Amino acid sequence: xxxxxxxxxxxxxxxxxxxxxxxxxxxxxxxxxxxxxxxxxxxxxxxxxxxxxxxxxxxxxxxxxxxxxxxxxxxxxxxxxxxxxxxxxxxxxxxxxxxxxxxxxxxxxxxxxxxxxxxxxxxxxxx
Numbered sequence: 001x002x003x004x005x006x007x008x009x010x011x012x013x014x015x016x017x018x019x020x021x022x023x024x025x026x027x028x029x030x031x032x033x034x035x036x037x038x039x040x041x042x043x044x045x046x047x048x049x050x051x052x053x054x055x056x057x058x059x060x061x062x063x064x065x066x067x068x069x070x071x072x073x074x075x076x077x078x079x080x081x082x083x084x085x086x087x088x089x090x091x092x093x094x095x096x097x098x099x100x101x102x103x104x105x106x107x108x109x110x111x112x113x114x115x116x117x118x119x120x121x122x123x124x125x126x127x
Contacts, residue, residue, distance in 0.1 A: 023057030
């Protein structure tokens with residue numbers, strides 16, 4: 001079970017935005033995992049994972065202020081690409097014998113991927 005540590009509100013007011021919350025919490029936990037990788041001198045994967053894992057939420061936040069529906073979809077698709085890259089790095093850690101793994105991060109990123117996919121699909125249909 002995932003317990004959200006922070007309540008994040010959307011850029012458009014006090015309305016709860018689950019994908020903003022999920023991606024922010026995920027970014028915080030990615031930072032912690034990357035620090036663990038750094039301690040184990042796994043610098044290359046750590047830096048790649050840090051970039052892609054924190055970029056997801058940054059692009060989602062940017063999408064909240066999109067100039068058009070097309071711009072919103074485009075920014076959310078960029079986030080989806082970052083999700084795929086993050087999954088790749090987490091899977092490398094999982095299947096490499098000398099790397100630590102974090103099953104909770106894998107669960108979280110899969111949930112983010114599902115929600116993001118739904119959002120993009122809905123936005124495309126309502127375009």
